[in-house]
Amino acid sequence: MSEQELLARSxxxxxxxxxxxLGPDGMDRYTRRDLRKEEIAIARQFHGGAMxxxxxxxxxxxxxxxxxFPLAIMGVLNLPLAFVLSCIFCVGGYVTSHEAMHSNIGRPxxxxxxxxxxxxxxxxxxxxxxxxxxxxxxxxxxxxxNHPDKDPDYTDxxxxxxxxxxxxxxxxxxxxxxxxxxxxxxxxDMGTPEARRALVETMLLQxxxxxxxxxxxxxxxxxxxxxxxxxxxxxxxxxxxxxxxxAPHHPxxxxxxxxxxxxxxxxxxxxxLSMGMQYHxxxxxxxxxxxxxxxxxxxxxxxxxxxxGVDVSPL
Amino acid sequence: MNPSNIAYLNGLWEVNAMATVLKQVLAxxxxxxxxxxxxxxxxxxxxxWDIPAPFGMSRIAFGLIIGGxxxxxxxxxxxxx
Numbered sequence: 034m035s036e037q038e039l040l041a042r043s044x045x046x047x048x049x050x051x052x053x054x055l056g057p058d059g060m061d062r063y064t065r066r067d068l069r070k071e072e073i074a075i076a077r078q079f080h081g082g083a084m085x086x087x088x089x090x091x092x093x094x095x096x097x098x099x100x101x102f103p104l105a106i107m108g109v110l111n112l113p114l115a116f117v118l119s120c121i122f123c124v125g126g127y128v129t130s131h132e133a134m135h136s137n138i139g140r141p142x143x144x145x146x147x148x149x150x151x152x153x154x155x156x157x158x159x160x161x162x163x164x165x166x167x168x169x170x171x172x173x174x175x176x177x178x179n180h181p182d183k184d185p186d187y188t189d190x191x192x193x194x195x196x197x198x199x200x201x202x203x204x205x206x207x208x209x210x211x212x213x214x215x216x217x218x219x220x221x222d223m224g225t226p227e228a229r230r231a232l233v234e235t236m237l238l239q240x241x242x243x244x245x246x247x248x249x250x251x252x253x254x255x256x257x258x259x260x261x262x263x264x265x266x267x268x269x270x271x272x273x274x275x276x277x278x279x280a281p282h283h284p285x286x287x288x289x290x291x292x293x294x295x296x297x298x299x300x301x302x303x304x305x306l307s308m309g310m311q312y313h314x315x316x317x318x319x320x321x322x323x324x325x326x327x328x329x330x331x332x333x334x335x336x337x338x339x340x341x342g343v344d345v346s347p348l
Numbered sequence: 349m350n351p352s353n354i355a356y357l358n359g360l361w362e363v364n365a366m367a368t369v370l371k372q373v374l375a376x377x378x379x380x381x382x383x384x385x386x387x388x389x390x391x392x393x394x395x396x397w398d399i400p401a402p403f404g405m406s407r408i409a410f411g412l413i414i415g416g417x418x419x420x421x422x423x424x425x426x427x428x429x
Contacts, residue, residue: 207426207428208426208427236367246385247380250389251384255391
């Protein structure tokens with residue numbers, strides 16, 4: 034038993050007991066408050082910065098991806114290259130939209146708010162996931178991280194890496210009580226105009242997606258449609274679900290506390306290819322820190338996170 | 349009831365009717381997907397790899413049989429595989 038735990042025991046002799054009641058973390062509330070202040074002061078240094086690259090990336094990639102359709106029809110597109118790029122755009126689009134979900138590109142009431150909303154709107158079109166739905170669900174995930182009923186991403190939980198990859202696909206099956214059904218239940222519980230709008234927009238975007246695939250396919254461009262949109266969307270969704278949902282939150286069961294709901298993990302594919310998710314703990318503590326600064330913020334916050342009980346050993 | 353209320357109710361009915369139609373379309377989406385996308389995809393891949401359809405069928409007829417039945421099974425079972 035550690036010295037702090039000994040001091041925390043209420044049956045210890047009065048002379049040996051801590052002056053203030055200690056929590057299960059071995060800290061009294063004054064120590065916790067001071068640590069929190071220090072944590073906030075460090076985190077504040079990493080908020081903000083240039084966000085225009087996210088906007089350039091979002092619009093640029095969307096425009097290139099959109100150009101693939103007429104180019105494919107004209108027969109001047111390198112399909113294998115377009116397929117690889119489309120997969121990258123599907124995954125990368127979620128990263129740029131993620132910044133918009135947290136209003137990191139433009140806060141409400143600022144001059145760049147329109148840009149924030151526009152970046153969000155175009156970024157998730159390739160994965161057929163409207164921004165209204167993506168934002169609502171992602172914010173619910175932050176409010177209720179790892180809650181079995183209230184966290185929209187809880188259905189991604191799986192016992193190991195291989196099961197997690199399988200589940201990213203399984204949860205998209207039409208009759209499985211996976212992601213979209215869980216989302217619909219949460220939206221119905223919310224019952225707000227925003228929730229209804231998100232549902233309608235999801236249905237409409239799905240119809241546009243299907244309409245585009247069917248039209249291209251019956252006009253002789255089925256393989257092009259499959260390689261530019263259908264397959265990249267599936268690959269992108271699985272990749273996003275694995276790296277943004279399963280890897281940083283596994284195991285989810287019972288881990289709902291501020292310093293325990295997100296893991297620090299060492300990714301086999303590195304920092305860039307895992308989209309900075311190794312340091313996702315920083316994002317959950319401070320969603321206002323942009324994705325490209327979470328690594329730097331993590332190393333600055335690491336000593337405090339360690340004291341708070343976060344397992345910082347992987348990185 | 350004043351005219352604006354009637355217009356509001358008519359509008360509400362139209363929205364609900366549209367939502368019902370949309371839900372029905374989406375409920376049968378795996379079947380539609382089988383016919384609308386998998387069928388021509390199968391046919392065009394057979395052309396690309398120069399594979400003839402069996403029993404003297406056209407490639408698109410073969411694609412429709414594969415895509416339609418696969419989509420229907422996916423609709424009933426709730427799984428594509």
